[in-house]
Amino acid sequence: MSFPLNWRVLSLSLLLVGSTAFAADGAPKTAAAVHSATLQPRPGHAAIASANFIATNAGLEVLAKGGNAFDAAIAVASTLSVVEPESSGIGGGFMAVLHRAKDGHDIFIDARETAPAAVDRKDYVNPDGSPNRDTALKGPLSAGIPGEPAGLVLIAKRYGRLSLQQSLAPAIRIARDGFKPDARLRGAIAGEQKDLQRWPASVAKYLPDGKPPAEGAIWRDPDQARAWELIAAHGDDGFYRGETAQKLIAAVHAAGGNWTLADLANYRAKERTPIVLNYRGYRVVTAPPPSSGGVAIAEILNILSGFDLSKMDQAHRVHTIVEAMRRAFRDHNDYLGDPDFVKMPLDMLLSPYYADGLRQSILPDKATPSSMLPRAEANEPGMHTTHFSIIDADGNMAAVTSTVNYTMGSTFVAEGTGVLLNDEMDDFALVPNKPNVYGLLGSTANAPEPGKRMLSSMSPSIVIGADRTAVIGSPGGSTIITQVLEGILHFIDGESAQQITAHKRFHHQYMPDEVMVEDGTFDAATSDALTRMGYTLKQRESWGFMNVVTWDRKTNKLDAASDPRRPSGLGKVQ
CATH class of the missing domain: 1.10.246.130 (Gamma-glutamyltranspeptidase, large (L) subunit, C-terminal domain)
Known part of the structure; x- marks a missing residue:
């Protein structure tokens, strides 16, 4: 026919x-x-919808302090990093469409992760030429340079009404004081337990007493609280340079990764x-x-x-x-x-x-x-992404989708940082015409190169x-x-x-x-x-x-x- x-x-x-x-x-x-x-x-009033009630309430808290939709977006995203790490977080990236009411300005924020300068396709190929699923999905070689911190700092500088310290305060408090993980997070940790056990810092963070947090238990993340405090105090430099950057590079190298301090220092979120x-x-x-x-x-x-x-x-x-x-x-x-x-x-x-x-x-x-x-x-x-939507009282709007790619990202936590790294390198066409973890193929337009952003949906x-x-x-x-x-x-x-x-x-x-x-x-x-x-x-x-x-x-x-x-x-x- x-x-x-x-x-x-x-x-x-x-x-x-x-x-x-x-x-x-x-x-x-x-x-x-x-x-x-x-x-x-x-509209004269505001609304937020997110995948976790703690994050929604964090955004509403910032609005009550006089913040706008963009300040609330910073609060929701950073809080999701604490309470929904299986889907997004400080070690991942996001994309956002923002609408500013006063002048009708629409802008897209690109905080997508990038490939490190030392990216090498050989690291993702088995001797027989088939894709190496382990290096593409687990451990530091699977991780792109995170974009979420830089993206949130950019939003605060150019569109927010409050200081970065005010917008990040809920996430810092919740990470420090603790919260009760929901069933989905506990299930994600249990499902990825075998791989989490490969990395000592991942065990320390997600498997207290050698097992996932129990239902109703209070779970604290002081290292991530510290990471957000440094960002609140120093902006981009609080993550991409200084204490956190040094710890990230040391942990990545110790586990066989190839990030450099220059990779972190050179990262930019883009409008x-x-x-x-x-x-x-x-x-x-x-x-x-x-x-x-x-x-x-x-x-x-x-x-x-x-x-x-x-x-x-x-x-x-x-x-x-x-x-x-x-x-x-x-x-x-x-x-x-x-x-x-x-x-x-x-x-x-x-x-x-x-x-x-x-x-x-x-x-x-x-x-x-x-x-x-x-x-x-x-x-x-991957499937394990999150999205939230905000309209504030003035009609400012934020549509934000954030991800670490697969469930619990790379399962690799950089020791001393609380940062769970993404596994977004698998979103590149690492091996031409060979399927990624979801059985889907890639073209040369999405081939990895130093500093390049992987394609996203x-x-x-x-x-x-x-x-x-x-x-x-x-x-x-x-x-x-x-x-x-x-x-x-x-x-x-x-x-x-x-x-x-x-x-x-x-x-x-x-x-x-x-x-x-x-x-x-x-x-x-x-x-x-x-x-x-x-x-x-x-x-x-x-x-x-x-x-x-x-x-x-x-x-x-x-x-x-x-x-x-x-x-x-x-x-x-x-």
Whole structure:
């Protein structure tokens, strides 16, 4: 059977304008024009949704001190480092989309980790040429140079209202005085116990008395409290130079790693221009590279702009969305990487004209096998990430997604620092065309180089309409992109924060050619219809924990919801 694939649309990249904001009808529209039509008055109160109630309350505490959404973001992120280390932390990195209410300024904060200068692909290859999963995922060779401390310092300097000491105070207090670990953290420690036991400092921190913390026990982290105190007092120098830096390098070298003091001193968090597009009258502000997520979301929404999803039955709506997902995932990993290292055809990928060509290749009642599309390889980050959303009383907004990659990162704690290192090096294409821990492949655009940022799917996003606004994001590896996409579609359909986070989910990422489905997503009739169209449905148990804040501008009501899949999460309005 032949499929009418019109790949001549690639040549349209030569005709495109430079703006990344486009109207759903295909006409270019500047970001300023979209914004001026949608900006509304301040809400007068605040809301935070995060994956842990202790972190949410830390953010609310900082707001009560007179802080803004950006100060609260520092408090939430640093507190999550203490209470949710299985997903994010001081030894990892984050990506954030910020919206400043007073002037409508949107900015993307890139605090993604970087490869050390001495990175060597040989360290990640077994003698037979297969990937060495151990060095890619465990111990100091698996860790990129952390970005979270620098990113939080940057936010405090340029966007915060309070001092860094005030915003970090909750995390320092909680680490010093202790808290009761939730079931998910205790389970993560138990699940990674074998690898944690390889490193003495990891045992000392996570396995008191040789076992994970008991239910109800108070757990303290004085070394991490000290690390945050140094950052509070000295900013970047408190982590990337001086006492903490010396201890990090000594511990990494003792365990066979290759970091240097120069790697730490040279790290910089960066401000980048976010991707902005218009979909059905809503202004979507999302993550640019080195995130692959925002480009994919924009490409999918541009494809979907040519369909009226509201008039479709569930099977055809899912079919249309899945085909858009398939084509966007086909593109984004083939082209994308660190923008400081890779030239990317973003004008083409974000163009409504390019989307129109992709849309023409979608058959109305038949799945397009991924084998019929030109091949692209994928490399995606892990499931163990976290996201939080904030809107403050003045209408400032923060969508922040933070990660250490796999559960408990590298499982390696640098002695004397309390810093659990990430294992983000596995997010590079360490061995070309060989799968990473999630069975996904990588292209040369995402090959490791000294100082390079590894590709990510983190997709923090802000959606602004004439009457309603949403701050949204999720963890979930490659499913981050599709979960955020589905959340945006549900929000535009008028659903509440609680409804958005509770929705059952589905996902397609080009390869493997299957629709991953959460149990209960489709009824029997829809599943049968999709199967007849040619789809393979595969149940997936693990999905990210979405956190959403919405603002109804008509009623001036804020609504915060944490994913019901995570009982310890909390969305709270102040």
